[in-house]
Structures are given as C-alpha cells and as structure tokens.
Amino acid sequence: MAENENKKVFIRGNEALAMAAIEAGCRYYFGYPITPQGEIPEYLARELPKVGGQFLQAESEIASINMLLGAGALGARALTSSSGPGISLMQEGISYMAGSEIPGVIVNVSRCGPGLGGIAPSQGDYFQATRGGGHGDYRTPVLAPDSPQEMYDLTFLAFDLAFKYRTPALILSDAVVGQMKEQVNRREPPAPSPLPEWVLTGAEGRASRLLKSLYLAEGELEKQTLKQLDKYHEIERREPRWEEFLTEDADFIVVAFGIIARIAKSSIRMARKQGIKAGLLRPITLYPFPVEPIRKLSRRVKKFLVVELNTGQMVDDVRMSALPGPGIELYFRAPGAGSLPALEEIAGEMERRFR
Amino acid sequence: MKQVFSRPPELIDIPFHFCPGCHHGLIHRLTAEALNYYGLRKKTIAVSSVGCSVFLYNYIDVDTVEAPHGRAPAVATGVRRVLPDRFVFTYQGDGDLAAIGMSEIIHCANRGENITVIFVNNAIYGMTGGQMAPTTLLGMKTATTPYGRSFQKDGYPIRMAEFLAPLEGVAFSARVAVDKIANLRRAKKILFQAFQTQISGLGFSFVEFLSACPTNWGLSPVEAARKVEQEMIPYYPLGIFKEKKAADHL
Numbered sequence: 001m002a003e004n005e006n007k008k009v010f011i012r013g014n015e016a017l018a019m020a021a022i023e024a025g026c027r028y029y030f031g032y033p034i035t036p037q038g039e040i041p042e043y044l045a046r047e048l049p050k051v052g053g054q055f056l057q058a059e060s061e062i063a064s065i066n067m068l069l070g071a072g073a074l075g076a077r078a079l080t081s082s083s084g085p086g087i088s089l090m091q092e093g094i095s096y097m098a099g100s101e102i103p104g105v106i107v108n109v110s111r112c113g114p115g116l117g118g119i120a121p122s123q124g125d126y127f128q129a130t131r132g133g134g135h136g137d138y139r140t141p142v143l144a145p146d147s148p149q150e151m152y153d154l155t156f157l158a159f160d161l162a163f164k165y166r167t168p169a170l171i172l173s174d175a176v177v178g179q180m181k182e183q184v185n186r187r188e189p190p191a192p193s194p195l196p197e198w199v200l201t202g203a204e205g206r207a208s209r210l211l212k213s214l215y216l217a218e219g220e221l222e223k224q225t226l227k228q229l230d231k232y233h234e235i236e237r238r239e240p241r242w243e244e245f246l247t248e249d250a251d252f253i254v255v256a257f258g259i260i261a262r263i264a265k266s267s268i269r270m271a272r273k274q275g276i277k278a279g280l281l282r283p284i285t286l287y288p289f290p291v292e293p294i295r296k297l298s299r300r301v302k303k304f305l306v307v308e309l310n311t312g313q314m315v316d317d318v319r320m321s322a323l324p325g326p327g328i329e330l331y332f333r334a335p336g337a338g339s340l341p342a343l344e345e346i347a348g349e350m351e352r353r354f355r
Numbered sequence: 356m357k358q359v360f361s362r363p364p365e366l367i368d369i370p371f372h373f374c375p376g377c378h379h380g381l382i383h384r385l386t387a388e389a390l391n392y393y394g395l396r397k398k399t400i401a402v403s404s405v406g407c408s409v410f411l412y413n414y415i416d417v418d419t420v421e422a423p424h425g426r427a428p429a430v431a432t433g434v435r436r437v438l439p440d441r442f443v444f445t446y447q448g449d450g451d452l453a454a455i456g457m458s459e460i461i462h463c464a465n466r467g468e469n470i471t472v473i474f475v476n477n478a479i480y481g482m483t484g485g486q487m488a489p490t491t492l493l494g495m496k497t498a499t500t501p502y503g504r505s506f507q508k509d510g511y512p513i514r515m516a517e518f519l520a521p522l523e524g525v526a527f528s529a530r531v532a533v534d535k536i537a538n539l540r541r542a543k544k545i546l547f548q549a550f551q552t553q554i555s556g557l558g559f560s561f562v563e564f565l566s567a568c569p570t571n572w573g574l575s576p577v578e579a580a581r582k583v584e585q586e587m588i589p590y591y592p593l594g595i596f597k598e599k600k601a602a603d604h605l
Contacts, residue, residue, distance in 0.1 A: 028437060066430045067429050078433070078437075096421075200400050202400060210419050
C-alpha cells in the first residue's frame, strides 16, 4: 500500500472508503454485520491483516463502538461502520467518546428507518448525525460523500478531523453511494503522524493519564463543556466544506447532499436549458453546516429548494442559515419509495417552483 | 531497621470516598499491591467502569480510560488489540458487569482476550442507592425489591465466576472474599495468580470479590462483613473454578 501504483481504480464506494482507511493509517476495525455496508468489513477483514492491522467482528454495535473508544484512547486510528439501527446502538459510545475527547471514525451507510425500516437509501439519519446523536451537549463532524471518489477522499479527512479536534467523526453515506462503482483517483498516503501526548501508553517515566467524561465536582463540567464549545466554534469557523455548482449567476438554489445532490446537478442542467437560472449548493460537511455560503446566497437569490431523501431535516439548517428574504421550500422523497427521484422529477419541481 | 510494610505507591495517598465498612478500599489496595509486585505501573492501562467503582482512577496511579456502563470489557478489547504487550485490567461492579454489561463480558471472555477482570459483587447497586442487582440474594430487600427478591418475579442471583469458567477462552476464574484476614490473604494470592495468568499470556482471567455494602444493606460494617460470611459465601462459594496451565493454540 506504500505506493499507489494504480492511481486510478474502478471500485465500489464502500470499498473505496475501506481502501482509504488503510491508506490513512487506520489499522483497526471493529464492527458488526449489517446491510448495506457489508463491503467495508469484508474488505478490511481481507486487507488489514496484510498490513499488520486487526479486524475484529464484535458481538454488537455497542461493543464495536466501545472497542473503537479503547483503541482511540491509545491514539490508534480505528474505524467502525454500520447502518441506521447499528448507529443508534453506537450513540452511547459516541457520546462517551465526545465527552472523553477520544477520536475515532464512524461510518453510517444509511438505510431507511425508523426501526428496522428498510435497506433502501435514505437521508433520514441527518438529525441524528448532525445534532450529536447521543445524550449530552456535543457535536461531531459529519462528512457526506456523493461518490466513491468522495468515500475515498473524505475518509482521509475524517481521520484528520477526528485527531485534530479529538472527537469522533462521522461519515454519513447511503446505500447508493456505498454500492455504486466508479473510478477513484488515489492519492499519496500521508506520512504517519506522531502519537499525540494525551494518549494512554502505560505511565512510564511520567504521571499517569486519564481519559474520562465524568465531572462531578462543582463547576468542573461547566469548564469542560465550555472548553468543548470553543472547539466546536473552531470547527464551525474552519471546517465547513461545500460545493457550489452554477451558483454564480443563479437566481434559484437547490440545496442537497449526497446522492440527491448528484441527481440535482443533472436536473439543474436540464432546467438551465429551459432558461431557469438555477444552481446547486451541496454541503459536504453536514456539521459544520456551510452557513456562510447559504447566508451569502440568500442576499441575492430568489428562492431555495431543499431536496432531501427524508421528510425534511436539512431544510431546518438552511432556514437557520439564510437571511430573511428568499423563500425556502422543501421537496422530499420519503425513504423507501423504492426508487430515487428521477432527474426529470427534480427538474419538474424546479420548473414549477422557480418559473 | 528494615521496613516490612508500606503503602504501595500505586495506591494514591488520599482518603477513599467509600462508605465505612465497604470492601472496595481493600480490593483497591490488593489491586495496587498486585500492580506493585509485578512492576506493572508503567505498562498498565486500566479500564474503569460505572458505579461506586468509577473513581478507580482517583486511587490507582496508572493510565486509565473510563468506559460506559457495562462496556469495560469491550473498551479493554480495543486497548488490548492495539497494545498487546501492555497489562490491561477492568474493575467492575455487579450491576455494571452482570446486568447491563453481560453481553460484553461474555464475548470478551469467550474471545479469550488476555486481560484481567476484577469483579466486585456486593449484591446491590451501591451508587444509585441500593436497588436490586443481578447478584442480589433471594429474599433480600432492596430499594426496588421492597418485599424481598423472589425468583418467580426477579429470577435467581447469578454466579458469574462459575458461569464464565466453562467458556473456552477463560484461562482463570475464581471467587474470593475479603471479610476476614484469612480470606483476604487468600484473595491476594488468587488476584496475583490472575495477574500472572495475563502476564503469562494464557488468556482471560476473572476474579470475583464478594464485597460488603453496609450502607445499602442497612447494616453496620461488622454486621455487613458477617453477612458476607453467613449469607453471601453459602450461595457464592469461594474457590478457583478454572485454571489453565497453558495457552490455547490452534
């Protein structure tokens, strides 16, 4: 893996993510089987031992996330992946990791919920992912790939953010992006980073270290919470990522993420041929949400159309980001409809709402 | 003059928060002595749990990570997989290990993770104020069994040391008590044996300590120690239930 001789590979999204994890220095994977992310553990079960890593199939997602917590406490780059129901079980551990400032990367190749829901693609886990998800006052970076290429690229970023900010980081993908095969351009693997000085190694020649989330003494937790808040503010300042497509002269903006954004791009091209000056804003980080570009656009555009594969979740963030003025409308496809919205369908909505 | 007795430096010199007559202090002390005896401070990573045992890190001077309730064996697994040459132990109460963490302990034991689990069984939830634990004795009145625990309604108290022993991954499983000097001495020996099991790479080692909880049992410290002898030990017999001499190899 040291040299990426085959710079270009034709590969499934889930496999691109798993490949990137190893290239990003991840040597530990803990997970529990669930559809539609099976290619990630299967790839890593095969490839991790070859690079001196370890793959462990845990007894549950609860165990997986706590193994991730243990590995992260030692400063190891470790990964777990799952889908909706499993990610729900992980929320306890994610909350503890956030509270203890232990890094790790969690992948949600999401499916429909609530409950057992279905295995079709969905964006119904947006709230869970972007609002912390577990108990307590915390956030985690959330990256939303729209392609196998981004499954690859954002995995590097997820590890970097997790360690830079000492936080669990999430990748929120879906069944389509996970399963689709496309060309992926590989990068040079980064040089391994030195162990940070907070990690547990055994207290040799130094005072013992402690990673914890319990703060009972008066004022202690408030201090810790405010310290974490500074971190979240820094993340919100420095880390928003988004893509703008044909926004420069646009009067109308579609806001969509993940697979829906890809469909929307084609719809926008179609609408432009009909003379509708539409553009796309695609959040790549769902937390931190790209507030500024939406605020900026809201000064001059006439309308936003938020398109989601849920009953309307990200639309709340768009409403909170935009200045008063332009209308903010929602077009959604309830998960489990059996198909994704066709590009003509989204183009039709644009025609109806933007004309 | 030769010094024959001192506090092991692994035990931090501050007053315990434990109630008078609680056995956690003794078990902490034995843990520190074992760490000291094997010279493990510099290579130990401890995993603390939730309950009265949560403040382990205030008293034992080793690198420590705090686990969510019941999940210490899973956290320890992550630790063990990353640094296989370190000494790893968890310290868990009965609510933590035998109720909410039952799945994690069984699978960790069954994988034969080379860690040591110190399990403190005081037959009750201490920190939350004396509710029924999976180990609460039949007939015992607690905050949530005001009429006494009945097997028809609440099931039977679970004997963890015997329960885990038959699992192939378990190299060592034992139950000890610290209610009197003879038992304390034997407990120390057995805890050392569990540490040695891990050091020798034999696999998962488990020591269940019977412990008094005078506050939540509503007894004086002396009466509580007597209850360990007269009620706990008859149901939870002391002894070694599994003792592997060699590591498993495929």
